[in-house]
Amino acid sequence: MNTADAAAVKLFQKHEASLRAARSACLERGWFSLFQETPDRHPGGEAAREAAATAFRAQLGRPFELEQPGTIDRVGDEVSPYTCEPLGIDYPRGDPDALFAAARRAMTSWAAAPANARLGVCMEIVERLYADVFLGAQSVMHTAGQGALMSYAGSGTNALDRGVEALAYAQAAMADVPAEALWERRFGATTLRLRKRYRLVPRGVAVCFTCATFPTWNAYPAMLASLATGNAVIVKPHPTAVLPMALAVRACREVLAASGYSPDLVMLCCDTVVDPVGKRLVKHPQAAIVDFTGSARFGGWVEGNAAPALCYTETSGVNTVVVESVEAMEPVVRSLATTMSLFSAQMCTSPQNVYVPRDGIRCGGRRVAPEEFGAALADAISYIAHDHRRAGQIMAAIQSPGTLALIEEMAGAGRRRGSVLRESAPYVHADYPAARTRTPLLVAVEAGERDLYGEERFGPIGFVITAADRDAALDEAAGDARLGGAITAFVYSTDESYLTRAEHAFSESGAQLTCNLTGPMPLNFAAAYSDYHVTGLNPAGNATLTDLAFVASRFRITQLRAPEKP
């Protein structure tokens, strides 16, 4: 073993207990985290937070320092959703051929390192990203538009936990292959003894596309799973949310270099909206793995065109709610209002379509008509929107100016084809008065207007849909998932048989179902080590964070056999 490998195996030993605990958590799927989930408990304390704020301000208006091969020129178009001013940061734009070539070169010693050495270095990367989590959070806020808390917990610690989860699966999948074996069999009068050696071989260069609103959450698991299994990773960030990934790439490169491996195992490949490089990366002959998070349109193209590269996608979906019967309406409405307001519904798990039976929701001894329910939901959203400090914490900012136009379009369509229960409007963010904000639009329509609500309408746009009856409500909601794709689904019912049917319907249509949940947790919270994110059974994506399938194909097995010396 060379010096780098020996040192990296020591890193593995340092993190071995954490990985073991993470693997147990994956098998038991209770709550688990390696990190402090609230910023005030971060070991770096207030000093770390302040240092990050200073570092972030210092970065604004300056080139991002990232020495990597193949740089042609520099690009940068980011605008903060909070200040609506350009960040003024530019990044290297690389020649894809040069990046792939450098990545292949970098892989030689990495692929030859023991699996534990790679896992040790990957855990060091995780540790570094956790140390830098406040700077990462600043970068997520000012590109994706997330609120401060979500930037820390969702894009920081939870994303890192999902990364460690992927490492735990990668470790398990690699450990399933023994290093060697002795095979013995009689052939006629002789006994043949073959010594066999098995070797884990990475697929090649992985391309990781990251999205604009939640870049790190899917990226960390994909990057770490690819790296741990010996591959190199080229990160292709959305051109409006580069900084979080540029920071992550630089951290990876520094840890890799410090560990004695080539930093070119992780590189950034930037492009611009007008001159996208995505298709070239996917069709590059050296592309062996593609991880994609982003639009359904480009995701569909990736799924159809990535072969022979493996591809893992999360695109988008129409997440649904069915409210059939409740014990008390107020907690349900409050939970829905909060979740539909959370980060202005710019999460892949945000519910969009709320189905209600025409004859009303059973509630105690009476029926709540769709109109009454719709009004209550609109009021509950308005309650959040009304207090601008609360609105800022929950709704945060709108990532893309395009979302504002979509809200307008949907409001117009809602007025024509149903009614607008709640108009969307800007609210004034308490800390960032120039922030791009919109409170949720809520539209009431009859079931049947599927061309309106049957696809994802990204952003703070919700529909209250009146279905013929409770069975139709369930059918429609499950149909949305099956046809339009869905990651999550939510049902409220006091009828056990209805819940059982809902479980079957959403299991078949491939949406994760949450029943009768109210209270302080956002309904769409996805717990690392516990919630399997995306089933692969509907158009919302083909890969799950995280199961064995997410890691087991990222490496291959070669073998040597030879007669055993007597």
Add this chain to the structure above:
Amino acid sequence: MNTADAAAVKLFQKHEASLRAARSACLERGWFSLFQETPDRHPGGEAAREAAATAFRAQLGRPFELEQPGTIDRVGDEVSPYTCEPLGIDYPRGDPDALFAAARRAMTSWAAAPANARLGVCMEIVERLYADVFLGAQSVMHTAGQGALMSYAGSGTNALDRGVEALAYAQAAMADVPAEALWERRFGATTLRLRKRYRLVPRGVAVCFTCATFPTWNAYPAMLASLATGNAVIVKPHPTAVLPMALAVRACREVLAASGYSPDLVMLCCDTVVDPVGKRLVKHPQAAIVDFTGSARFGGWVEGNAAPALCYTETSGVNTVVVESVEAMEPVVRSLATTMSLFSAQMCTSPQNVYVPRDGIRCGGRRVAPEEFGAALADAISYIAHDHRRAGQIMAAIQSPGTLALIEEMAGAGRRRGSVLRESAPYVHADYPAARTRTPLLVAVEAGERDLYGEERFGPIGFVITAADRDAALDEAAGDARLGGAITAFVYSTDESYLTRAEHAFSESGAQLTCNLTGPMPLNFAAAYSDYHVTGLNPAGNATLTDLAFVASRFRITQLRAPEKP
């Protein structure tokens, strides 16, 4: 649990120890088999063998009885390579839409059954196929052209072991997902407790393409892996080798029906050479998984067009030998001659290109020139060919008349561009004088004639290729694997450093390497539970028999979460 599920779980208990032993074997990778690998030890004894011969004769000239939905008409074109007479058997040809619809219907109760219930029924299928192994062997002989022993051991017990191996992996992958969990976390002042239930959901309908020369060997693992994970399987046999798969499908259907599940979980979809149905099956909207064994050309199309269906392929390759230095030449030449003659090199693992350095093979104190080596190899093949009984046992018959034309073409090219070391000729099979037979053609060429030997030349066609030196020999051989695809590679060298380089070169090009093997075992023997077959790293295929990646994506995970009742 319903009656069928309860009974199937009992079947699981019956086979549990076997599955556990198989899983241990997969992790330890020593020799293991659940079956008697020589026909005389089969528990059915001579009686079973005779009954199979009778049953086979009785089937000739008659419709194959297989009641399944969607039959349009009947087709059948098989000709025995041993008698060169039509088998006269016809099979139902089904409407693909009807077959997919029936398969989907059949999946409902199967997908809902506990994983162990499915594993129990799958092991019963294996048991049935083992009981019927002699009839299966007859059918393989008279379609694929294999010899009697290979039909029993290779297409029978070894194929079944590979099937059990796939079941053991499927069991492990499914066991990685717990049935339920309790997740607990504090949110502010409240503690939220969520009960989570996880459900394994099959992908959908799997299509399994089987090849003409070795149909069961890839089919059993694919079919059993898909079934165990809850999917239905439509088997699309090569139109010239239907009978082995028709028998397997019928056995599956009978066991499924007897276990209380729908027989339509396994169906046969026949076509003809002039009216192939393959592309329709792959592009069918209900196709969720495609397992393909066959030509590189159609396999490449499948890999590029199967999405969104998963695809697992084994196509073809250029398997190579490098003879650099030996302690004694005779055992090496004899092993090569036998392996290149075995089933007339109609195996995906048969070596085709034998590289020799121009300055000769070091052997004891001298150098054996390429010409001398080529002559010795030709002589050793002729020694086998000369004794027609021995030839029959080893070379067996030629599956496709097309192979005869290819031999002619290659002989002509060999004469023009190099020399023919050994002409191919028919031999008279001792038991079947009308058998379609050809002894191996052996051509000597210089390295550089890659358009001649750089792709798979299916059948008894071998090349002795003179390379500039021993390094060039290794480079050329590894290049064949990387560019043309390869499953196996063989190196003979007494130089440890050369062997180390060979290990690296073939590991990188994705071929399984066997070093310095001589003796009674065919060089290309692939041991179930021990040898990983196909790496996925070169064009010879993208799937390995068997690793976790082969099974882990065949099912998906859905989940339900709800507040835990206090």
